[in-house]
Amino acid sequence: EAGVAQSPRYKIIEKRQSVAFWCNPISGHATLYWYQQILGQGPKLLIQFQNNGVVDDSQLPKDRFSAERLKGVDSTLKIQPAKLEDSAVYLCASSLGTGDYEQYFGPGTRLTVT
């Protein structure tokens, strides 16, 4: 079974530039998550999708971050414009459903904003 795929793996941009991350979840997983993990901290949920609908985006900085999950499969997360404090690893995860399901994480995208 293929795991969660993410690209790119690394990205370096200057502040005020834009960036996009892509995620392909495990086949058949209805729920997709985007997390932000700052060095030395646990993952923080940015947005959670159930199929192609958003179930939680309460911690997503909506003035600069956006995410979509077209057709309920792949997802993209965009930051525009980026700030220095956005430097982090962005993790995508998926699970069979919401609730008490284990989450499968992708390798992450390490973003450096200079």
Add this chain to the structure above:
Amino acid sequence: GQQVMQIPQYQHVQEGEDFTTYCNSSTTLSNIQWYKQRPGGHPVFLIQLVKSGEVKKQKRLTFQFGEAKKNSSLHITATQTTDVGTYFCAGPDGGTSYGKLTFGQGTILTVHP
């Protein structure tokens, strides 16, 4: 909002010594999950505990869920260098129906050979 705290933040042990990390939630949890993240890697699911007082074992790892379902622990017996990494606990936000997970800040385990 819900808070999940872990202690200690760091633990350095000699290979063969035991290791324990503790997790405390500000709210009662329906379940708790544990993940391991190797250096440079991504979190990998280890286990889920659901019942009050539940104890589960995976080889040298023992997981416990407190009676009040607000705390949990992970104990590793006779650590090995392969145990190196950060161990996270995560609990669902009881205020949601969709199980939004809140992760602790993790315990970083270093094992000296």
